[in-house]
Amino acid sequence: MGEILLNTPKREQLLKDGPPMPTRCQILGRGAYGTVFKAIYRDRSVAVKIIRAQAASTLHNESHLLNLEHRNIVRLLKLESAAEFGLVIMECPRGQSLQRIVDALALPLIHRVLITLDVVAALKYCHSRNVLHLDVKPTNVLVALGTKSSGVGNSSKVKRSYICKLCDFGSSIEMGEFCARQEAAIANGTLRYMSPEALRSDNLSEASDIYSLGITMWQLQTRRLPYHMLDCNETIAYQVVKHELRPDSYHQLKILALDNPCEIGPTDSDWDFNDVIYRKAHGPICRNLSLDPSYTAGRDLKKKRRRNRLALHFDSPAPEASACLENAYSKLYKSCWVSAPESRFSSLQLKHELELILCRSAAP
Structure with a gap:
């Protein structure tokens, strides 16, 4: 219709x-x-x-x-x-972008690992065909709901009703192909996921996609837009390249925000994860109907129902992950965003480490 x-x-x-x-x-x-x-x-x-x-x-x-x-x-x-x-x-499988799911739900560790494994599998296949995606981020991952998984290896032991599909290849290139898209990417905000070598217009490789995946993994855990305290893309690009700024560099981010008061975004205390978390990225709200109690109540009820339906696909079959496993996940995404491309994990290494976390988190 x-x-x-x-x-x-x-x-x-x-x-x-x-x-x-x-x-x-x-x-x-x-x-x-x-x-x-x-x-x-x-x-x-x-x-x-x-x-x-x-x-x-x-x-x-x-x-x-x-x-x-x-x-x-x-x-x-x-x-x-x-x-x-x-x-x-x-x-067009039935489902939602990973961005919308992260907006609505705090995903258990086991599902964050399963989602990442799907994206790793997609990237590994692309790289084997000499294609770099170069725009890995939650908005470019479609989560097809109601799809039975037929995972490989340890991921097949965990039952789930969704599968993740990498989409939007509008920034992709063949390996070795000259890429002149950096200026446009900076203007459109994608740079928050871009590797230092991409921001410098250096040669790109599989490691550039792994870097972006590392930023995405951080976002799955924290449910925040990378560098959410800063609005200026040029500032972010400069700091990432020159001073190794990363999304978890909280002290560095606070100093930059204080030095540029106009850039300060929502603070931790102001952030409402059940609302549109990335409202700055989507532009200002044109209408304000918050003064109408009936409208607000109806909207909140619809959101709650949608969130509850969505949550059915992401129930955790295991107890809440231990701090040790969360730390292992954090350590893993940090290994993906080191400055030197040759020092980042390969997709095969990343898959192996993710499956170890999955095995431990699914253990009774």
């Missing part, structure tokens, strides 16, 4: 005229290079990203997906381009 029917005439119209006037039920998401809509293609539900032709490099990057087929990667079904616009038609 409300989905775009991607028959040949409609695709030709979209390629010529661009995105239609959207309705609330049509839009799946908006990015720096295009808008993603719900659609029907060959009698199946899909997602279609409509991109302006000026972003030709994005279409080229998305084409890397044509040669990738993996259970932890969103499948590309068709890519079309014309003089004005391009279309990227992808599978």
Whole structure:
């Protein structure tokens, strides 16, 4: 209902005229290079990203997906381009982005590990096909709910009803390919997950994706936007490269925030994890209906119901993780964001360490 029917005439119209006037039920998401809509293609539900032709490099990057087929990667079904616009038609499993799930729930350690293992599997496969994703972050991980897992190794011993799929290859490159996207990434805020070598426009490698995954793992644990106390992307980029600023550098972040009062974001005491946590990243709120008690109560009830339904997929079969296991998880993501790329864990090493934590956390 409300989905775009991607028959040949409609695709030709979209390629010529661009995105239609959207309705609330049509839009799946908006990015720096295009808008993603719900659609029907060959009698199946899909997602279609409509991109302006000026972003030709994005279409080229998305084409890397044509040669990738993996259970932890969103499948590309068709890519079309014309003089004005391009279309990227992808599978659309039922679920939500990892960003929204982190907004709503505090995930138990065992699920944070399972999610990370899925992303590691996707990256390992991409790297084996000489593709770097270069935009690993929670908004680019789709959690397909209601999907039975058929995990490999220790992850197969834990029952779950979801699978994670890496998506949005608009920043991807082939290994050894020149990448000139850093300036655009800085302007759009993705730099909060970017490795120092990417920020310096140095040669990129598999380690650049591992760095971004390490930042994402930190976010899964803390449920905060990386460097949430700072608004200025240029300041963050400079500090990451020159002074090894990382999301857990709390003392360093407080000093920077005090030196730049206009950059101070919400403090720990102000942060409401059950609200839209990353409201700064999504822009100002246009309407304020908080003075209407009936509206507020109804909205809170709907949010609570959605959160309760979502939580059913992330119940922990094991007791609450010990401080020792949480520390092991923290140590692991810190090993992913060291400055020297050659000193970071490989995807194989990371998989091994994650499975050790999983085995210990699932033990009775």
